[in-house]
Amino acid sequence: MVSCLEKLSNAAGVGGLTEASHLAADMLREYCDEVEIDALGNVIGRKKSVRKNAPVLMLEAHIDEIGLIVTSIDDSGFVHAAACGGVDRRSLPAAEVILHGDKPYLGVFCSTPPHLKKKEDKDTLPEIPDLGIDIGMDAETARLHIQQGDRISFKPNFKQINETVVCGKSLDDRAGVASILYCLDLLKKEGAEPEFDIAVVFAVQEELGCRGSAVSAYRVNPDYAVAVDVSFAHTPDADCAKCGKLGGGPMVGWSPTLDDAMTRKLISIAEEHDIEYQNEVMGGSTGTDAESISDARSGTRTALLSVPLRYMHTPVEMIDIRDVQRVGQLMALFAKRGVGEL
Amino acid sequence: MITRLKQLCSLEGVSGREDAVRKYILQELASSPAEMTISVDALGNVIARVEGRKRTDCTLLFAAHMDEVGFIITGVTEEGYLRFSAVGGIDSSVIYGKRVKVNGHTGVLGGKAVHQCKEEEKTKAVSLDKLLIDVAADSREKALAIARPGDVAVFDSDFVNLEGDLFKARALDDRAGCALLLELVSEVPEYDITLAFTVQEEVGLRGAKTAAYGVKPDIAIVVDSTTAADTAGVPSDKQVCRVGEGSVVSFMDNRTLYDKNLYDRIFQTAERIGIPIQAKSMVAGGNDAGSIQLTRTGVKVAAVSLPCRYIHSPSCVLSHKDLEATLILLQGLIGEFASGEEED
Numbered sequence: 001m002v003s004c005l006e007k008l009s010n011a012a013g014v015g016g017l018t019e020a021s022h023l024a025a026d027m028l029r030e031y032c033d034e035v036e037i038d039a040l041g042n043v044i045g046r047k048k049s050v051r052k053n054a055p056v057l058m059l060e061a062h063i064d065e066i067g068l069i070v071t072s073i074d075d076s077g078f079v080h081a082a083a084c085g086g087v088d089r090r091s092l093p094a095a096e097v098i099l100h101g102d103k104p105y106l107g108v109f110c111s112t113p114p115h116l117k118k119k120e121d122k123d124t125l126p127e128i129p130d131l132g133i134d135i136g137m138d139a140e141t142a143r144l145h146i147q148q149g150d151r152i153s154f155k156p157n158f159k160q161i162n163e164t165v166v167c168g169k170s171l172d173d174r175a176g177v178a179s180i181l182y183c184l185d186l187l188k189k190e191g192a193e194p195e196f197d198i199a200v201v202f203a204v205q206e207e208l209g210c211r212g213s214a215v216s217a218y219r220v221n222p223d224y225a226v227a228v229d230v231s232f233a234h235t236p237d238a239d240c241a242k243c244g245k246l247g248g249g250p251m252v253g254w255s256p257t258l259d260d261a262m263t264r265k266l267i268s269i270a271e272e273h274d275i276e277y278q279n280e281v282m283g284g285s286t287g288t289d290a291e292s293i294s295d296a297r298s299g300t301r302t303a304l305l306s307v308p309l310r311y312m313h314t315p316v317e318m319i320d321i322r323d324v325q326r327v328g329q330l331m332a333l334f335a336k337r338g339v340g341e342l
Numbered sequence: 343m344i345t346r347l348k349q350l351c352s353l354e355g356v357s358g359r360e361d362a363v364r365k366y367i368l369q370e371l372a373s374s375p376a377e378m379t380i381s382v383d384a385l386g387n388v389i390a391r392v393e394g395r396k397r398t399d400c401t402l403l404f405a406a407h408m409d410e411v412g413f414i415i416t417g418v419t420e421e422g423y424l425r426f427s428a429v430g431g432i433d434s435s436v437i438y439g440k441r442v443k444v445n446g447h448t449g450v451l452g453g454k455a456v457h458q459c460k461e462e463e464k465t466k467a468v469s470l471d472k473l474l475i476d477v478a479a480d481s482r483e484k485a486l487a488i489a490r491p492g493d494v495a496v497f498d499s500d501f502v503n504l505e506g507d508l509f510k511a512r513a514l515d516d517r518a519g520c521a522l523l524l525e526l527v528s529e530v531p532e533y534d535i536t537l538a539f540t541v542q543e544e545v546g547l548r549g550a551k552t553a554a555y556g557v558k559p560d561i562a563i564v565v566d567s568t569t570a571a572d573t574a575g576v577p578s579d580k581q582v583c584r585v586g587e588g589s590v591v592s593f594m595d596n597r598t599l600y601d602k603n604l605y606d607r608i609f610q611t612a613e614r615i616g617i618p619i620q621a622k623s624m625v626a627g628g629n630d631a632g633s634i635q636l637t638r639t640g641v642k643v644a645a646v647s648l649p650c651r652y653i654h655s656p657s658c659v660l661s662h663k664d665l666e667a668t669l670i671l672l673q674g675l676i677g678e679f680a681s682g683e684e685e686d
Contacts (some may be wrong), residue, residue, distance in 0.1 A: 136507065314438075
């Protein structure tokens with residue numbers, strides 16, 4: 001699990017980059033009859049059930065990550081960039097990044113020295129495009145190797161912190177990808193015959209507005225779907241009521257946009273098998289691919305499981321691998337159980 | 343020199359905890375071909391009186407500090423997070439979303455997700471006193487097994503080359519100065535010199551005070567790193583100095599008015615050798631020269647610094663060329679100052 005997460009976290013997958021999708025597709029091949037990559041870059045794998053006319057269950061996680069995109073190179077050779085997804089501006093000064101030019105280049109986000117800060121706005125951070133990235137090149141050299149539109153990802157930095165907690169970039173949502181791979185691995189090892197035709201989707205462009213999942217759900221046309229994403233794990237400065245607990249198990253989503261019967265079913269399976277879980281109740285949009293899947297074509301019954309994660313959209317996202325495993329277990333049990341009374 | 347600098351940057355040495363750096367320096371001094379008398383004073387400064395090929399009446403001191411900015415653990419919360427204070431001047435804006443190392447464990451500096459922030463919170467640096475170090479301990483007891491009050495932490499940042507002439511690491515301020523001083527005695531220097539590797543620079547230029555008292559120098563040259571603000575969007579009059587354009591010589595900073603004669607002779611020496619050199623074009627910052635100058639009955643001081651971008655952050659950036667040029671300059675200054683031939 002840790003080495004799978006390490007590979008996934010360290011791969012680059014800012015909207016438009018394909019390293020992470022290709023890696024995930026390779027990992028998926030072991031468990032699927034076929035794996036394809038569609039026009040937008042979504043990875044779609046299918047595993048047929050032995051049962052004829054089995055309903056289609058789509059297991060989905062997004063493969064993209066937050067990052068940046070090059071907008072200009074100034075006359076001193078500093079690279080300026082816009083956010084590609086909701087990157088946390090507070091984590092950028094002095095952060096290390098990889099610029100995906102004609103080859104990968106290491107860069108460091110500029111930080112303003114204290115003597116240049118005015119007292120009254122000393123804590124205000126420059127806008128992202130004004131920050132600038134130092135790549136150690138003059139303008140002429142920089143413009144030779146890096147073009148407008150090139151993507152920028154955080155430097156690979158995966159690290160295991162203790163027996164169960166890991167930290168790195170892009171765990172949103174490589175944790176979800178890993179949980180689906182874990183689910184497939186459980187089913188394979190048990191020699192289980194799921195009640196569903198399983199379609200796995202690792203979707204692109206979630207961070208840009210849940211775009212990849214919309215077209216992949218159209219293609220797969222599932223009867224049921226489980227979206228796996230990450231959600232807020234509590235830190236001392238946050239509101240307990242709005243957060244889950246790191247290591248407290250899958251956060252099972254409740255929302256008007258989700259299918260209550262599926263949600264209840266997942267919870268009853270968790271309780272039956274003593275799988276720790278926590279409820280995450282949202283009044284409307286979940287802000288995840290669950291919505292774009294549920295309203296694809298004429299609609300899909302969709303549930304949402306989230307891995308609690310600290311420091312979302314920074315280079316130091318933190319998760320507990322037990323939560324990833326529990327999400328995988330829960331999906332595997334659901335796949336074996338079938339829809340029954342649903 | 344660069345191999346040594348990499349090794350020096352791999353060592354942790356927050357002010358007051360310079361032990362690992364001191365041990366390394368003592369070991370490297372022992373392997374120098376030059377004869378020298380080495381002492382360590384009560385505060386932990388390493389002082390090496392080095393015999394050159396020629397004797398001199400001038401006690402010429404080169405000083406670089408061993409310590410670095412970092413964090414000190416002040417307590418542990420019930421939830422298992424570490425409270426801390428900064429040791430030295432660390433700007434709030436560069437620590438959020440970064441990792442630290444504490445007693446070999448990884449810690450994370452962060453807060454609630456940006457999605458849960460109010461609009462005005464999203465654009466402001468989180469102040470240092472609002473942050474905690476997350477060591478993924480889920481109880482006070484587990485956190486205490488990792489770190490106890492009084493333990494220290496450093497940025498988790500490796501030594502790595504950028505594409506061209508520049509490289510990035512933590513603690514380049516002032517391990518680069520330490521590496522340069524060690525390089526001065528990798529061969530027998532032309533004249534007798536004294537080296538001081540000082541402690542506690544980042545918390546008030548404290549080690550240099552006792553070191554200089556012990557050495558009684560006639561002339562002291564502080565070798566440090568200084569802010570290069572030649573970065574994105576900074577106008578040229580605010581840049582202080584520029585990376586890649588040679589050693590930086592100070593005429594004045596917040597702690598010292600430098601000796602004008604030494605200042606001029608450093609420029610003349612660089613011009614004679616034909617290496618780049620620049621003036622520190624802003625009165626800002628301060629270094630060990632501040633306390634050395636006021637030692638006993640007073641000492642003539644100069645500062646030769648490396649231009650360093652993002653100083654006191656996890657990602658300090660220096661230039662290989664500047665490092666090489668500074669070594670050549672310092673070697674030249676031994677002849678210039680220790681020969682005893684005063685120029686007017």
